[in-house]
Amino acid sequence: MSIRHSNTHFHRTRASAYAAAVFALLVAISVAGLANAADDAPVSTNDNVAPPVQFLNDVVPLLTRLHCNSGGCHGKATGQNGFRLSLLGFEPDFDYAALVSEARGRRLFPADPDQSLLLTKATGVVPHGGGRRLNIDSDDYRVLREWIAAGAPAPRPDDPHLVRLELKPKRGQLQPKSQQQLRVTAHFSDGTNRDVTQQSVYLSNVPEIADVDRGGLITTQPRVGLFAVMVRFGDQLGAYYGAVPRAEASLGNTVGNAAALSNIDRHLLAGWNRLGIEPSPPADDAAFIRRASLDICATLPTADEVTAYLNDTRANKRKRLIDRLLDRPEYATYFALKWADILQNRGRGYSTRKQRPGTTLFSAWIRDSIAANKPYDQFAAEILTATGSQQQNPPAIWYRSVRTQQDYVESVAQAFLGVRIQCAQCHHHPAEFWSQADYYGLAAVFSRVGRKGGFTDAEVPTNETIYLKQEGEVRHPRTGKVLQPRPLGGPDFDLSPYDDPRQAFARWMTAPDNRFFARTMANRLWGHFMGRGIIHPIDDARSTNPPSNPELLDELAREFVKSRYDIKHLIRLITTSSAYGLSSVPNETNKDDLQNFARFYPRRLSAEVLLDGISQVLEVPTQFSGGPGVFPPGTRAIGLPDENVPMNFLDVFGRPARTSACECERSDAPALAQALELVNSTEIQKKLTAKDGTVARLAASKKAPAEIVREIFLSTLARPPSPEEKATAVEFVNSESDRSEAYRSLLWSLLATNEFLLNH
Numbered sequence: 001m002s003i004r005h006s007n008t009h010f011h012r013t014r015a016s017a018y019a020a021a022v023f024a025l026l027v028a029i030s031v032a033g034l035a036n037a038a039d040d041a042p043v044s045t046n047d048n049v050a051p052p053v054q055f056l057n058d059v060v061p062l063l064t065r066l067h068c069n070s071g072g073c074h075g076k077a078t079g080q081n082g083f084r085l086s087l088l089g090f091e092p093d094f095d096y097a098a099l100v101s102e103a104r105g106r107r108l109f110p111a112d113p114d115q116s117l118l119l120t121k122a123t124g125v126v127p128h129g130g131g132r133r134l135n136i137d138s139d140d141y142r143v144l145r146e147w148i149a150a151g152a153p154a155p156r157p158d159d160p161h162l163v164r165l166e167l168k169p170k171r172g173q174l175q176p177k178s179q180q181q182l183r184v185t186a187h188f189s190d191g192t193n194r195d196v197t198q199q200s201v202y203l204s205n206v207p208e209i210a211d212v213d214r215g216g217l218i219t220t221q222p223r224v225g226l227f228a229v230m231v232r233f234g235d236q237l238g239a240y241y242g243a244v245p246r247a248e249a250s251l252g253n254t255v256g257n258a259a260a261l262s263n264i265d266r267h268l269l270a271g272w273n274r275l276g277i278e279p280s281p282p283a284d285d286a287a288f289i290r291r292a293s294l295d296i297c298a299t300l301p302t303a304d305e306v307t308a309y310l311n312d313t314r315a316n317k318r319k320r321l322i323d324r325l326l327d328r329p330e331y332a333t334y335f336a337l338k339w340a341d342i343l344q345n346r347g348r349g350y351s352t353r354k355q356r357p358g359t360t361l362f363s364a365w366i367r368d369s370i371a372a373n374k375p376y377d378q379f380a381a382e383i384l385t386a387t388g389s390q391q392q393n394p395p396a397i398w399y400r401s402v403r404t405q406q407d408y409v410e411s412v413a414q415a416f417l418g419v420r421i422q423c424a425q426c427h428h429h430p431a432e433f434w435s436q437a438d439y440y441g442l443a444a445v446f447s448r449v450g451r452k453g454g455f456t457d458a459e460v461p462t463n464e465t466i467y468l469k470q471e472g473e474v475r476h477p478r479t480g481k482v483l484q485p486r487p488l489g490g491p492d493f494d495l496s497p498y499d500d501p502r503q504a505f506a507r508w509m510t511a512p513d514n515r516f517f518a519r520t521m522a523n524r525l526w527g528h529f530m531g532r533g534i535i536h537p538i539d540d541a542r543s544t545n546p547p548s549n550p551e552l553l554d555e556l557a558r559e560f561v562k563s564r565y566d567i568k569h570l571i572r573l574i575t576t577s578s579a580y581g582l583s584s585v586p587n588e589t590n591k592d593d594l595q596n597f598a599r600f601y602p603r604r605l606s607a608e609v610l611l612d613g614i615s616q617v618l619e620v621p622t623q624f625s626g627g628p629g630v631f632p633p634g635t636r637a638i639g640l641p642d643e644n645v646p647m648n649f650l651d652v653f654g655r656p657a658r659t660s661a662c663e664c665e666r667s668d669a670p671a672l673a674q675a676l677e678l679v680n681s682t683e684i685q686k687k688l689t690a691k692d693g694t695v696a697r698l699a700a701s702k703k704a705p706a707e708i709v710r711e712i713f714l715s716t717l718a719r720p721p722s723p724e725e726k727a728t729a730v731e732f733v734n735s736e737s738d739r740s741e742a743y744r745s746l747l748w749s750l751l752a753t754n755e756f757l758l759n760h
Contacts, residue, residue, distance in 0.1 A: 052146075052150060052153070053143055053146045053147040053150065054153075054155070054159055054160075055092065055096055055147065055152075055153065055154065055155045056155045056159060056162075056234070057159070057160070057161075057162060057186075057188070057234065058147065059144065059147050060089035060092050060095060060234065061089070061196070061199055061200075061233050062140055062143055062144065063085065063089055063095070064088050064089050064201055064232065064234075065199060065200070065201050066122070066134070066140065067130075067133070068085060068122075068130070068133070069085040069086060069087060069088055069089050069095070070087075070088070071087060073130055075087040075088060080129065080130070081129060082103070083098065083103075083107075085098055088232075089234070089235070090235060090435075091478070092155055093155070096154055096155060099118065099152070100152050100154070108148050108152050109148070110148055110149060110150075110151050110152060113148035113149045114145065116148050118144065118148070119134070119141065119144060119145065119148070122134040122141075122144075123135070123136050139198070160189045160190035160192065161188065161189045162186055162187075162188055162189075162233070162234040162235065162236050163187050163188060163189050163236075164187050164236060165185070165186060165196075165200075165231060165233055165236045165237070165238040166184070166185040166186075166187060166193075166238075167182060167183070167184055167231060167238045167239075168182070168185070169182075170240060170241070171240065171241040171242065172240075172242055172243075173242070173244075173245060173274070174210070174218070174220045174242055174243070174244055175220065175244070175245075175247065176220055176221065176222045176223070176224070176244055176246075176247060177220060177221070177222060178219075178220050179217055179218060179220070180217075180218040181215075181216060181217050181218075182197065182202070182212075182217075182218065182231065182240055183195065183216070184196050184200045184216065184231055184238070186233055186234070186236075196233045197215065197216050198215055198216075199233060200216065200232060200233040201231070201232040201233070202214070202216055202229055202230070202231055202232075203229065203230045203232075204218075204227055204228070204229050204230075205228045205229075205544065205545060206226070206227040206228075208221060209221055209223050209224075209225045209226070209227045209244055210227040210229070210242055210244060212229050218242065220242075220244045223244070223592055224244055224245060224246050224275055224276070224277065224589075224593065225243075225244055225275070225592075225593060225594075225595050225596070226241075226242070226243050226244075226275075226548050226595050226596075227241075227242050227244070228241050228242070228544060228546050229242070230544040237433065237543060237544065239543050239544050239546065241546060243274060243275060244275075245274060245275045245276045246275065246276035246277070246589060247276075261578060262573070262577055262578070263555050264552060264555060264556070264573060264574070264577045264579065265577055265578045265579060267549055267551045267552035267555055268549065268552060268577075268578075268579050268596070268597055268598075270551070271548070271552075271596050272596060272598055275593075275596060276589065277589045277590050277593055277596055277598045278587055278590065278598070279582055279590065280583040280584070280585055280586060280587055280590060280598065280599035280600070281582070281585075282578070282583060283581055283582060283583040283584070283600065284583075285309060285310050285317075286718055286720075287584070287718075287719070287760060288318060288321075288581060289301050289305070289306060289309045289321060289718060290306075290717075290718035290759075291600070291759055291760070292321055292575060293305075293325060293718075294605065294609060294613075294759045295528070295575070295759065296322070296325040296326060296328075296331050296334070296571070296575070297325050297328050297331050297334055298330060298333075298337075298606075298608070298609040298612065298638045299328075299330050299613075299616070300613050300616050300715070300718065301718050302715060303711050303714035303715045306714050306718050306719070307714065309321065318576065318581065319572075322571075322572055322575050322576055323572075326568050326571065326572070329371065330638075331370070332367045332368070332370040332371035333367055333636070333638050333639050334609075334638050336366040336367035336370055337608060337638045337640075338528070338663075339366050339370070340359075340362070340363050340366060340641070340642070340658070341656050341658055341666060342415050342661050342663065343362075343366070343383065343398055343401075343415065343661070344398075344401040344411065344658045344659065344661060345359050345362045345363055345366075345397070345398075345401065345641070345642055345658065346359065346642050346643050346644065346657070346658040346659075347359055347642045347643070347644040353626070354462050355400075355461075355642075356626065356641060356642065357462075358390055358391075358397050358400060358462060358463065359397070359641040359642040360641040361390070361394040361397060362394045362395070362397040362641075363641040363642070364394070364641075365394035365395060370567070373566065373568050375564055375565040375566065376565035376566075376567055377510035377517075378565075380416055380506070380509065380510060380517075381506040381509075381510060382395045383395045383398050384412065384416075384502055384505065384506050384509075385500065385502045385506050386398065386399065386466060387466050387467055387468065388466060388467075389463065389465050390463050390464055390465070390466070391463050396464075396465075396466045399449065399451070399464070399466050400461050400464065401658070405443045405446070405447075405474065406425060406443075408442075408443060408445070408446040409421060409425070409440075409442045409443050410422050410425075410660070410661065411660070411661040412661075413442065413488065414539045414660070414661040414662055415539075415661040416516075416517060416520065417488065417509070417516040417517065417520055417541075418516060418519065418523060418524070418535070418538065418539045418540070418541040419434075419488065419516065419540075419541055419542070420539060420540050420542075420662075421434050421438070421439055421442075421488070424436055424438060424439035425439050433489075433543075436476060436477065436478060438486075438489065438490070440474050440475070440476055440477070440483050441474075441483045441485065441486035441490065441492070442486065442487070442488060442505075443474045443483075444473070444474040444483050444484060444485040444486070444501070445486075445487075445493075445501045445502055445504075445505045446501075446502065447472035447473055447485070447501075448468050448469040448470070448471065448472035448500075448501065449466065449468070449469070449472075449502075450466070450467045450468065450469040451464045451465070451466060451467075452465050452467065453465055470497075485501035485505070487505060487508045487509070488516075493505070493508075510565075512561045516541070518557040518558075518560045518561050518565070519541070519554075520539070520541065521560060521565075521567075522553060522556035522557045522560050522570060523535050523538050523541075523547075523553060524538050524539075524663075525567075525570055525571060525574060526553075526574055529571070529574045529575060529580060530574070530579070530580065530600075530601065531600070531601035531602070531603045532594065532595075532601055534547045534549055534550075534552055534553045534556075535547045535548075535553065536548070536595075537664060538663065539661070539662060539663065539664075548595040548596060549596070556570065556573065556574075559573055579597050582597075582598070582599050582600050583599060584599055584600040584601070585599070587599075600760065602758045602760040603668060603758060603759055604668045604670070604757055604758055604759075605757060605758070605759055606653070606654070606666060606668065607637070607650040607651075607652075607653035607654050607655045607666075608636075608637035608638045608650060608655070609637075611637045611647070611649055611650060611653075611683075612636045612637050612638055613756070614684060614687065614751055615636075615687065616715075617694065617715055617716050617747065617751065618684075618687040618688060618690070618693050618695070618747065619690075619692075619694040620686070620687040620690045620692070620693040620694075621633055621634050621635070621636075622635075622637060622647075622683065624637075624640065624645050624646075624647065625645070625646055626646075631645070642658070643657060643658050647683075648677070648681075649677055649681055649683050649684075652671070652673050652677045653674055653677070654666055654667035654668055654669070678751070678752050679752075684751075688744050688748060689744070694715075694747065695740055695743050695744045695747065696740065698711075698712075698739075699739045699740040699743055705729075705730045706730050708733075709721060709726055709729040709730055709733065710726070712729075712746060712747060712750065713725070713729075716747065716750045716751065716756060717750065717753075717755050717756060729746055732745075732746065733746065
């Protein structure tokens, strides 16, 4: 636009604004006169006249749509170039003051709205770090200009407020490479509604399946699967749930007799049918015994165990295997490791040795609780409500790492409720309905937790006593209001001054009708055994991150509650399902699927399980350092009490630091350092060359090489070698003059294969 044309435009709009202002003044005088004449006389309105632009319902959503108040721009905590807005507009009063009053009012110029800095920067007339956000002939520009021209009216208490969003459609099944237009209607408190499709913000959770543009047009990709589109307008959220099936859907006979399937498998089968996905065939027995042994006990099956299982012809042998594995002590040890990660049972730097008695006590208490199959509601409640000496009541040790207001809220929400509420500490959650009041109301549950004693120096607690203080309060950081203890979503607990708010919270959390507790544990265990949660990530439940199979998750949660929170019962349901027993080998219909469990998803063994597996195969236990006599010979990595036991191998393969309750701290991503560790690790080399290890035993054996090769494959990969593998391995062994070197090389090569490194 030329300067001349721009000036002409400004003069015309100023004249229009002046005429509109005069007309509005005459109307106001006329209405006032009628009101004085008869207060109860009806006033006619013209429904075709557009309502005046409102800051809360028009301007703030527009700033969100243009990303002005996003976390990467003016919505971040420090603002941008001296201009700060609340994140996503959740504090409109703050935003109004920033726009109208700050910087000597230079951001708005009602006398000539087009010269307002807000508009000239957004249109690129004045240099703007965020680039051009508006076109001068757009509806968005018109809205902002009208608001400024009207004198930038402030939000009023009696202004209608947004009540809800209505999406049409709410869900649907779309073909690959097709489109669907969403329509969004905003409903307000005064009974009015309007189409806000073009003013809303959209975000797809799986853009590689279906993407969405700024106007709410969904475009599906060739990939099959499920997706959700988050829709935001103002402070309200909505979600569209979609499915993209295969163009030609046909199921084979690999699911077996549908009538004999469990409820779990029926829910999965319904999902496969909806998407036209054919599941992989069942895994063979060798793959299943290795998979189940690693998932339940973090232990490889021995050669004798594999042989016996392969020779077992009973129809229920998989169920019998699961029962045996759940009765082994390694089950409790392994799941104690998982819960020690979640509960942040850790030491602290140079004082780890001082704290290790405590981490050992807590780890042992977790292990004993799991071994006794303590009901999960009791397990959780004993931790959250723990009091007394940490030496005498090990669950109280949880309060040693979880110490601050922030720790309480975020650890409890993530560990037991499957909710990531961190964002609500500073502002309304951007992708959920949690507010700051929800965050600090939960913090108030722990406001009376007291501590005394237990410090061996000025910084590191070793044996505190946890007690309930008589007083304690939490204030809303923005309003300063004292908040009462409350669960997520409220209402406040009805407590006397003598009640422990933690007890009330534990009763609310573990109640059978709690919509978070049982579902979170069901999803957590499903994710452990199936490689991915029904809600994924497993601790990020929200309306904009829906479960891939909600009926399945509800079924698991119902069974868990019905069993009175029996963890072993839930594990049996999952591991005896047809889905858990599927092969990891994909077919054409499910090779790209990562949501519907139509095949077993291979995953790398975790750091501790991998180290223990290598130690088992090579028959040389790892000797961990930690002080004289701390870890006796035979201690397994899965049995270590905390993360601060020095071992480079564990760190390289993703051992978590336990600084949060998120299982995402544990990494299974491949890295170059891992390959180098497998090649150069002094720990592995010591095991390969040990005088009393597997290599030395096999080299001294009088067995034929073919028999020894079979034993190596069974103990390493839990299967006999194929004829080709057997012939190649025997030829290699016979070609080497040094049998020790031959068996060492064969074992080392198998330990470095994906078949060993992955649970498949």
